[in-house]
Amino acid sequence: MISLLLGIIYLSFISLGLPDALLGSAWPTMYGEFSVPVSYAGIISMIIALGTVVSSLQSDRLTRKLGTGKVTAISVAMTAAALFGFSFSHSFWMLCLWAIPYGLGAGSVDASLNNYVALHYESRHMSWLHCMWGVGASLGPYIMGFALTGGKTWNAGYRWIGMLQVVLTVILFLSLPMWKGRKAGEEQGKGEEADKILSLPEIIRIPGAKEVLICFFCYCAVEQTAGLWASSYLVLYKGMAAETAAGFASMFYIGITLGRAASGFMTMKFNDTQMIRLGLGTIALGIVVMLIPMGANLSVAGLILIGLGCAPVYPCVIHSTPAHFGADKSQAIIGVQMAMAYVGTCVMPPLFGIIANHISVALLPVYLLILLVLMTMMHEELNKKTKR
Structure with a gap:
């Protein structure tokens, strides 16, 4: 029964990734039909992100009330409805309307599932599950292209x-009995303290919470900024042909996906903190390689190293949350972490775009280095405050 449930969770993570890259892959053929500028994809993306932030912040309340199984099933149903809504839309405002349940469905399931896995399964499953998310994110554009x-x-x-x-x-609805009605915090007892739903100010006041939130914000900023601007960096600064750069830039994501597959095996020997430090060190090495004033191929190698370094950080930060803060608080913390993740992905890549436009795209590795230094400092401070 447990292995069957784990298989369903793996399918759920593939499902989480499937819609994520659809808009980007379909938009070149969509925007002309709606007679809107190509930049309007950002409006839809922001609506989805805002919905995701809102539902992530409510994940603790929803999971305690409904349980992870129901939250996951309802959220996936909302996403399915939104995808069908997109498919039948014939005006831009309809896309914006369907983007609301699209985002609301994504945030709570992401936070709730991540917390469930962190509580009930070993770290290797967290890495492999996020590898499955990468598989889903790769399959989505392939299906659209087909x-x-x-x-x-x-x-x-x-x-x-x-x-x-x-x-x-x-x-998921058929599998609800397998989840056994377990809700966040039940493993620690059913007292008043375990059942208390924490407000955002209360969460932030928890020792180590600010540090882990900033750490997570910086990680997602590094991943998304590198992924978004890698191709432009190779073309505009390193002089690589655009079509060649597009292919090489995708190797950054291949590095993350393959790295997470390998990280699952490595977590059998190393704990979460060691894996995060290893990932941060590999990111640093990749940035140093990018800073070496040589040809474009060396920069590609640096991007691959950054992707490999990113691989263990996200899943291991999530998986270590119950150990840092306790099972009774982990859902609340992970919900806010997810919200910070989406804020980081919305704010920091466009900020670098402004820097690239007004100064130079050559500053990409410097920008990533600043974020990495802050991330590393926050992670070490988190370990001190939670005595890990």
Whole structure:
């Protein structure tokens, strides 16, 4: 029963990744149909991100009330409905409308599932599960591309992904008895303290909370900034051809996905803190390689190293949360971590875009280094405050 439930959780993480890159892959064919500027993709993305932040902050309340199984099933159902809504949309305002349940469905399930895995499974499963998210994020654009090259429209791509989400929704509702009604905090008892829902100010006052939130913010900023601007850096600063740079830039994400697969095995020997330090050190090495004033191929090697370094950080920070703060507080902390993650991905990559536009794209490794230094400081301070 436990292994079957774990398999369903793995499917859920693939499902989480499936819609994430759909908008980017479909938008070049979408925006002309809606007669809007290409930049309007940012509006939809921001609506989705805002919904995700809101639902992440409510994940503790929802999970304590409904349990992880129901939260996951309802959230995936919302995402499926939003994907079908996208597929039948014929105006931009309808896309914006369906982006609301799209975002609300993503945030709470992400936080709730991550906390459930952190509480009930070993660190290796967290790494492999996030590797499965990468598989889903890669499959989404492939399915969309298959629809477009097969004579279908972008609507069909969204509809096909929506159908997969419906199938998963049915599986999740059928699996509800397997979750055994366990809610966050029950492992620590059912007293008043365990059942208390923490407000945002109360969460921030927990020793180490500010440090882990800043650490997580910086990590997501590093990952998204490197992923978004890698190709532009190689083209505009290193003089690489655009079509070549696009292929090489994708190796950053390949590094993350393969790195998380390898990290799962490494966690059998190293604990979460050691894995995070190893990841941060590898990111630092990648940045140093990018700073060496040599050819574009060396910068590509640096980007791959940064991707490999990013691999263990996200899953191990999440998995270590119950150990740092206790199972009764972990859902609340992880919910805010997810919110900080989306804030970091929304704010920091565009900020570098302003720097690149007004100063130089060559500052990318410097920008990443500043974020890495702050992340490392916050992680070490977290370990001191929580005595790890």
